[in-house]
Amino acid sequence: MDALVRLDDVRKSFGATRAVDGVCASVPVGRVTGLVGADGAGKTTLLRLMAGLLAPDGGTVSASDALGYMPQRFGLYEDLTVAENLSLYADLRGLAPAEQGDTFARLLSFSxxxxxxxxxxxxxxxxxxxxxGLACALVATPRLLLLDEPSVGVDPVSRRELWRMVHELADQGVAVVWSTAYLDEAERCHSVLLLDQGRLIYDGPPKDLTQRMRGRSFAVRGIMDRRVVQAAARRHVGVADALIQGAAVRLVLAEGAAVPAAAELGAPQAVVEPVAPRFEDAFIALLDRHGGPVPALPEIVHHPRPRGGAVVEARDLVRRFGDFTAVDHVGFDVAPGEIFGLLGPNGAGKSTTFRMLCGLMEPSSGVARVAGIDLASAAPEAKQRLGYMSQKFSLYPDLSVRQNLDFFAGVYGLSGARRKAVCGAMLDVFALGPMADTNAGQLPLGFKQRLALAAAILHGPDILFLDEPTSGVDPLVRREFWGHINTLAGDGVAVLVTTHFLDEAEYCDRIGIVYRGRLIAVGSPEEIKASARNPEQPDPTLEDAFIALVEACDREERS
Known part of the structure; x- marks a missing residue:
């Protein structure tokens, strides 16, 4: 098969860090090649080498010059309109004016x-x-399309459409390289290049790597407390990975390990049964950096909270911007110790609802109440009870990691030895110590997210708002985050989280789906999936159910 990219012993270092270490691979035409790895594995560096934006320190890179490249960070002109950005890229790529109208219409419709x-x-x-960004990369159809984590922040409906378009391009003979931290996306690729610390450790079809895990993936069903079972499984010597999946806990066993009895996991009434392996199981096993306890949070954060009653209350919330209604009579409660997921397509009103419940935005009507405090009358008092991690990295990029933690500890009223001890503990718990004096703006994405979570919880809040906390981070960091979130929920912290990654929504106790500003479904992950069950789809995923609910809403709107 013809290759549009050939890599021969490619090496690239930044100071003492070897970002790409002797990679040999090729990218064939008419295929989608996934570039997969943990944060810092070398994915972005390798893409930039393919695009000719970096020169290798050693080895050779041969790639087509008829390429489109979409960087990880938004690289378009924010002061230009959507149409002006498309026009600019059309002119830069030499697209004839006569072709621009049809091309723009197609790209606008797709996106x-x-x-x-x-x-x-x-x-x-x-x-x-x-x-x-993707539309601009496709203005002139390239022979080689390089996409650096294009689906970060993209909702499931749009993501499915994005994949359809990319596979259509591959069918037309375009070579596509799709870098991703979402391992369900790797399963949609024809082949994957799996990087670890700059080295290529697997090159081939994802299904071949997945099949290596046959007989090692299990689900524990019929359990009372998922978090207790997960914690017990992570301590078990034969378990390589334990992950909450809806009402069950998914186990990946170490090679050659015996299947643990349900009683060993603290759930004698449960059933441990085999399930089909996933690519993520193989990824975690191959990297062999998993399991074990999550580092303990300091006492100010990790302590029991009182139970009973709702601590987050949205009552008939409405938010209008001129004639546009962003949130349309939304209402729900969150109890102490409950993890409530708020899902919805881009622009559905999730972040606006979040901001009203955090006291960052006033509702046009309705009531937002936190810990029994009406935010309309006592927002400053309520804010001391909550922690908030925004969708966009909102810490101070020109302050160091240590300075950011110290600043937020002061904002939340910590002082003296206690303030110093908490900041030091956060550096240790979130593995930020080696980067303590690095400016926050220079951190890799996973470490930015760690710092943002540390700043949100260092004062020991009773309510935690997390707006897409793991967007773009790899499965290892995602497990670490959810270990901390589960610990806090076990202490009685009420957690409200938004996510576009629906496998992650399985970790929630309940989820609410928002569409066009309205709450169209509320229930446990299992209840939401059951609503989409039918003879054609007897075992729907949460993504299947999400899309079915949105499509049903659209049909109702049209009728």
Whole structure:
């Protein structure tokens, strides 16, 4: 099969860090090649080498010059409109004026940006920015398309459409390289290049790597407390990985390990049964950096809270921006110790609801109450009871990691020896010590997210708001985050979280799906999946159910 990229013993270092270490691989035409690895594995560096934006220190890179490249960070002009960005890229790529109208119409329709042509790129949501970036990369159909984590911040409906478009391009003979931290996406690729610390450790079809895990993946069903079973499984010597999946706990066994009895996991009434392996199981096993206890949070954070009653209350919340209703009579409660997931497509109103419940935005009508405090009358008092991690990295990029932690500890009223001890503990718990004096803006994405979570919880809040906390981070960091979140929920902290990664939504106790500003479904992950069960789809995933609910809402709107 013809290759549009050939890598021969490619090496690239930044100071003492070897980002790419002797990689040999090729990218064939007409295929989608996944570039997979943990944060810092070398994915972005390798893509930039393919694009000719970096020169290798050793080895050779041969790649087609008819390429499109979409960087990880939004690289378009925020002061230009959607249409102006498309026009600029069309001119840069030499697209004839006569062809631009049809091309723009097709790309706007595909990306869901039709109707937003006059909106400034800087005013788009995170997911819409990603779609515009891809549209600009496709203005002139390339022979080689390099995509650096294009689906970060993109909702499941748009992500499914994005994959359909990419596979259509591959069918037309385009070679696509898709870098991703979402391992369900790796399963959609024809082949994957799996990197670890700059080295290529697997090159081939994802299904071949997945099949190595046959007989090692199990589910523990019929359990009372998922978090207790998960914690027990992580301590078991034969368990390589334990992950909450809806009402069950998914286990991956170490090679050659015996299947643990349900009683060994603290759930004698449960059933441990085999399930089909996933690519993520193989990824975790191959990297062999998993399991064991999550580092303990300091006492100010990790302590019991009183139970009983709702501590987050949304009552008939409405938020209008002029004639546009972003949140339309939304209502729900969150109890102490409950993890409530708020899901929805880009622009559905999730972040606006979040901001009203955090006291960052006033509702047009309705009531937002936190810990029994009406945010309309006592927002400052309520804010001391909550922690908030925003969708966009909102810490101070020109302050060091240590300075950011010290600043936020002061904002939350910590002082003296206690303040110093908490900041030191957070550096240790989140493995930020080696980067303590690095400016926050220079951190890799996974470490930025760690710092943001540390700053949100260092004062020991009773309520925690997490707006897409693991967007773009790899499965190892995601497990670490959810270990901390489960610990806090076990202490009685009420957690409200948004996510576009629906495997992650399985970790929630209940989820609510918001669409066009309205709450269209509320229930446990199992209840939401059951609502989409039918003869054609007897075992729907949460993504299947999410899309079915959104499509049903659209049909109802049209009728």
């Amino acid at each position: 869901g940006l039709a109707g937003f042509e006059t909106r400034l790129a800087g005013k788009l949501s995170g997911g819409m920015k990603q779609k515009l």
